[in-house]
Amino acid sequence: MYYVGVDVGTASVRAALVNQAGTVVDQAEEPLEIWEPRPDHYEQSSADIWKACCAVTKAGDHNRNVIMWMDHRGGNQVDRINKTNHAVLRYVGGVMSVEMQPPKLLWLKENLRQECWDKAGHFFDLPDFLTWKATGSLTRSLCTLVCKWTYTPDGGWDDSFWMKIGLGDLVEENYAKIGNQVVSPGVCVGNRLTSEAASELGLPQGIAVAAALIDAHAGGLGVIGADVTGRHLPCENEPITSRLALICGTSSCHMAISEIPIFVPGVWGPYYSAMVPGYWLNEGGQSATGKLIDHIVRGHNGYEELQRRAGGSGQHVYAYLNQHLDQMGASRPEGILGADLHVWPDFHGNRSPLADVTLKGMIVGLTLSKGLDDLALLYLATLRSIALGTRHIIEAMKTSGHGVSSVFMCGGLSKNPLFVQVHADVTGLPVVLSKEVESVLVGAAILGACASGDFASIQEAMQKMGRVGTIVLPNPAHRRFYDKKYRVYLKLYEHQREYQAIMEDD
Structure with missing residues (x-):
């Protein structure tokens, strides 16, 4: 038996054919176009996304009506929403993000012209749009509505919230435009594949289509439940709640x-049953990680030299940078590289745990150098800053009651061994990599396996289809260095706040 997992990411759509053991047998990928008509305005086309889905599921064989997750045009709207101090905000960390749906809708x-707003038939989160296209059913996933729309499993929609923020017309007809049929992820949607x-997807009519998960949540599902028996990890004899799933790509969750x-x-x-049924979910995140690394590296004066050298050696630019850093470290045995170069990584605002979209990036310790060595050190400092941001999120979770003892990592950045090792060293926790790097696709396939009835529960499918690969342990010799780095990291935030206060002082 095989399952098709589809992952619609920021820049591309991918599909994988996955067997019952969780092995990816085949996969395909199609790029997606992104428009940026103005700074911080990011748009895509639902028709383009569906076309790409149809292309990848065959495995080889401008209507810009999507506002992307990273679009920040609703900053003014989210400020007004947060000032209401409505009770629903308690379930989004106390402060709603500009990346959620209410500010975008507002x-x-x-x-929009009033007639355009009035003519809108339905507003979808992307996972629900895809299941609607596949089945014709308006059923929504509990994951999307709970995590992005303020829906609660016990109380559903809160009329007073939508009325208070100026979107009371969405309450009409029992919330027909944003969803009134809600099921848990992995439940078979509607009348199956139409x-x-x-015909468009190149799949058999009538196969089961599962209620979806947000892509990062699918990645968490694909990696967090793997069997770690005999792996000598702290979490081996602990409940699954001791594991943190880190899904890292363009952004990180x-x-x-x-x-x-x-x-x-x-x-x-906390969101109930938004990823693993029966469990509450807390979701931290960084709005720019892979995108930040690319921004730093590609914008540096030494990038052309890096491309030439990497191309000449037949390596990817990041593999070459990692090798170059090893060589630099070997020639400077007196200390750890880049001790005096510090980066605050929130070039696109802070998602967690500060929840402040106005924060900016910071780099301290620059020189007049502009060669490959300088680029490599700045790249290293950026990786460290992202890992320090992860530590910041984990510390906030631990302070509130989570008992995180291991990190289960997947996503594109997990393919970079230096990124993984730095995260282990900075957090002081073992990092467990998935046997299948494409855990988002495995997670999506797990949903399909459950919708088809081949597993009794998502938990059973997680354990049998999610598999452990490499385990990366922290280097204890670097602990004191990264403890000091973390102190500097927190100081950078304090200083940025002080600068803002000075400039805003009348």
């Missing part, structure tokens, strides 16, 4: 689950 209402969608609701200031959730 921006649309206030900026004939039209089957930090998923921690608990048996009881835990409220973490500045961290989204």
